Amino acid sequence: MYELPKLNYDFNALEPHIDAKTMEIHHGKHHQAYVNNLNAAAKDANIEGLELSELLANVSKYSPAIRNNGGGHYNHSLFWETIGPNAGGLPTGELMDAITASFGSFDHFKEQFNKAATTRFGSGWAWLVVHEHTLVVSSTPNQDNPLMDLADIKGTPILGLDVWEHAYYLNYQNRRPDYIAAFWNVVNWNKVSELYSKAK
Numbered sequence: 001m002y003e004l005p006k007l008n009y010d011f012n013a014l015e016p017h018i019d020a021k022t023m024e025i026h027h028g029k030h031h032q033a034y035v036n037n038l039n040a041a042a043k044d045a046n047i048e049g050l051e052l053s054e055l056l057a058n059v060s061k062y063s064p065a066i067r068n069n070g071g072g073h074y075n076h077s078l079f080w081e082t083i084g085p086n087a088g089g090l091p092t093g094e095l096m097d098a099i100t101a102s103f104g105s106f107d108h109f110k111e112q113f114n115k116a117a118t119t120r121f122g123s124g125w126a127w128l129v130v131h132e133h134t135l136v137v138s139s140t141p142n143q144d145n146p147l148m149d150l151a152d153i154k155g156t157p158i159l160g161l162d163v164w165e166h167a168y169y170l171n172y173q174n175r176r177p178d179y180i181a182a183f184w185n186v187v188n189w190n191k192v193s194e195l196y197s198k199a200k
């Protein structure tokens with residue numbers, strides 16, 4: 001059984017950047033639905049208990065329900081971990097060095113990430129990915145991610161931004177760029193650094 005992870009902070013902890021109602025619905029309804037649907041699809045396919053990483057690495061072999069809900073479960077679990085209260089600012093140490101080496105500067109990285117998030121048509125995600133010993137920005141449609149065997153840019157995602165309308169519409173309506181700008185105030189760089197150290 002796949003399970004909905006608990007949030008390490010309250011629904012209102014990310015205000016004013018991400019509002020409590022959005023967090024409550026996004027975690028309790030949307031993410032829960034991915035988990036429930038993934039469990040049902042995994043049962044049908046007789047792959048209950050398969051490691052999520054294994055499932056994603058071979059996702060092209062499975063049904064659209066497994067692709068969409070397996071991706072949805074993984075992506076949201078990463079998202080909740082890499083945002084938080086008392087966050088934002090700049091990364092430090094090894095991660096900052098790697099960002100500077102890969103993109104020229106933090107601002108240049110941010111520009112590329114913002115562009116990926118803004119220009120993703122319809123629903124999807126923007127990513128910071130450890131890809132062949134370097135860092136790259138990518139974006140994927142729907143609930144796909146860079147761990148999937150069918151992704152254009154494969155690697156280990158260490159930061160992701162959900163740009164589905166359900167992630168921002170209550171507070172920002174059609175203003176996706178405002179939501180993207182606000183996101184930088186809640187990025188938990190300590191967690192992203194930890195994920196970078198494991199992935200590199």
Ligand code: MN3
Pocket residue numbers: 026030076162164166167
């Ligand atoms: Mn979402």
